[in-house]
Every structure is written in structure tokens, then in C-alpha cells.
Amino acid sequence: MLQFISHYTDRYTYLDGIRMALEGGCRWIQLRMKHATDDEVRPVALQAMQLCKAYGAKLIIDDRVALVKELGADGVHLGKNDMPVAEARKLLGSQFIIGGTANTFEDILLHYKSSADYIGCGPFRFTTTKEKLAPVLGLEGYRSLLEQMREAKIQLPLVAIGGISAEDIPALMRTGVSGIAVSGAVLRAQDPVAEVKQLIKLTQEI
Template identity: 35%
Template sequence: MKQDFHLYVITGEQFYQGKDYLQVIEEAILGGADIVQLREKDKSKKELLDMAKALRSLTARYNVPFIVNDHIDIALAVDADGIHLGQDDLPLQEARKILGPDKIIGISTHALEEAQEAKKNGADYIGVGPVFETKSKADVVDPVGLDYVQQVTEHVDMPYVAIGGIKLHNVQDVLKAGARRICVISAIVGAEDVKATAAAFSQEIKRARGE
């Protein structure tokens, strides 16, 4: 992994409770988020580009990697640190040809075969999930459960981030299954106190990592 991380936060406008997205993400970073992804499914390309520019500037100020979901053109336009792909997006090897060797490329996986394929094709990290039920994504697949987290821990030697329905009350279960990097959306960006909630997640993860 070009730059390791432990608390991965994804944007989610539907959860902000009237706050500005830049304020929410900055509070998350101040609480310990050390990688940020822009993912907004209902925005126009221009709106996404404007958001990406603003988030790129914010994350650069804190030296936090900035990832764009799906849109390679927007990632290139703002010189994002990388891109996150789904199983139905541009194939990972094609994305690598476009982005070059130095950018971070992550891909969502829902089964061991997909995780192994991602490693073979040169992903920098994989998403493992959704671990639990989640409302952050309309077209989400069925939860993969903690068993899949354990499978990846045991059989796929590469960085992965557990994602999907992870809250403070169940994060320990995910960490006990072997996860060392956690992705959170609504539990952080929708929290009343974003910074404090991010800090609580960060502490739990670092404790599990022995840091």
C-alpha cells in the first residue's frame, strides 16, 4: 500500500443534517480519518467536479489521501490520490493503464474469488463488505457478514477495508474478525459530533492494531 490508513470515511450528503460537506469531512479528519472518498450518486458531473476540487484542497491541507469513486476523469482532473472501483466499473487493469503506477486503486469485493482476483490484478487495497446491512447505498448487495472478513484475513495477503453498516456498537466484532482498517459513512458523517465520533472509531481501531 502506497500510504497506509486505518479510518476511511466516505461522503454521504443524505446524512449531513444540514451541515456543509466540507465542514463534516474536516471534522472527520480532525477526529482521525486518514483517507477520504468522494461518493455521491445523485450529483451531476459538474457538481462532482466542484466537490472533488474542494475536497482535494481540504485533504491536501491535512496530508490525507483523497479517493474518487468510479469517475476516473474526475480523479484525473483534480489529481486525486486514487480511485475506488466497483465490480461493474472499468476493469482494474484498464484503470491502472490510465492512472499510472503511482495512484491508489481500490475495488469493492463481496466474495473470496473477487478478493483474490483483485490482488492478482494489482489493486492497492480492497473493500470487504457490506459486513452488515447498510442504507448508504441503494443498490447494495446482501451483507457478507463477519465470515467473509475472516476469510480475507486468512487467505488474501493485501490491505483491505471492512465496510457496510459498521457502527461503534459493532466495530469490535469486525476488528475481532481480523479487520485492521474500517470504512464508515453514516455513523461518522451523520453523527451529531462528527469529530468525537471519528475519534472514538480511531481509538478502537488503533487499540486493535496495538498502536
């Protein structure tokens, strides 16, 4: 499963990126506008929701629980400095997807107990998209975390994130992760739509 995390670049706006990801076949989009206000995010989110609806894709908005509820987006992704998952669940109920960022097994356990629906886990390697970063996990990190999840009978999908490019995907999928989140790999590609197609194909070839 591929999750595309929107980002703007010199070439593309947030919506350009989302449009290209959808066109390439991605059906799971995260709108992430870290330093914007809710009022700046709202119109972009509404357009993103329309696009996603047209493609039958899910739209998750980073960090903004109240906005997700207000707009009726599919869900929210919560980073380590955002609202705790348990609090978001109380506000949103069960009819929204809630994802939480984890760097360690303790984070995963906490998200699990807080009834998160998926875990965004990383960073796989050093990335330039994020400003603050925990130590990189590498393949071994994912293997170990997934093993600990199995032992603890935590059956949540884990999405690998952080500086992942096409050539990393086969080995990463073999560790047992459920999905891959990408941003830069798509937006920096010469042909982002073709890149999304290739990334999806790679996540399915295991």
C-alpha cells in the same frame, strides 16, 4: 485505519462531512457522489483536495477515473459496476491508489490480479447508505475471506464496509481487517468530530 466515505444528509454537505472527519483525525477520505456529473463533482473534489492536503490526508474519489487523473487526486475507488480495476490501472499507472469493492473471494482475487491497492469488502451488515447490496458478510465472512487471502498469499489491505458502527469495530479488527470504512455512523452521530475520534481510537485498540 479509518476511511470516511462522504455522503450528504439533511444536516451536512459532502464538504461538511469531510471537514468533520479530518478534524476528528481521519486521514483517508473517499468522496462519493454517485448520481452527480463530473462537472458537479469537480468543484467539490477540488475543495476536498485542498482540505485533505492541509491535513496531510489522502483523498480517493469514487468511480471517476478520468477526473482523478485530471485533478491529481490520490486515487480512485471502483465499485462493482464501475470501470474494471485493470483498465483503471492502465489509465492511471502506478502513481495513484486504486481500491476495488469486493463481496466474495473471487472479487478479491480478480482485484489482486488487476493490481488493486486495497479492497473495500462488505457489506458487514445491512446498510441504508447504499441502494444495491450484496448479501451481508458478518464477522465470519471476513474471517473466511482473510483466511483465503492468506492461503493465496494475497497481501492487500482489506477495509471492512457496510453499516459498521463503533460497537462493531473491536470484533471486526480482531478478524484481521486492515481498516474500517464508515459514513452513516459519523454523519448520524450527535457530535461527528467526537465520533470520528472514538472510531479511530477503536481501530487502534487491538
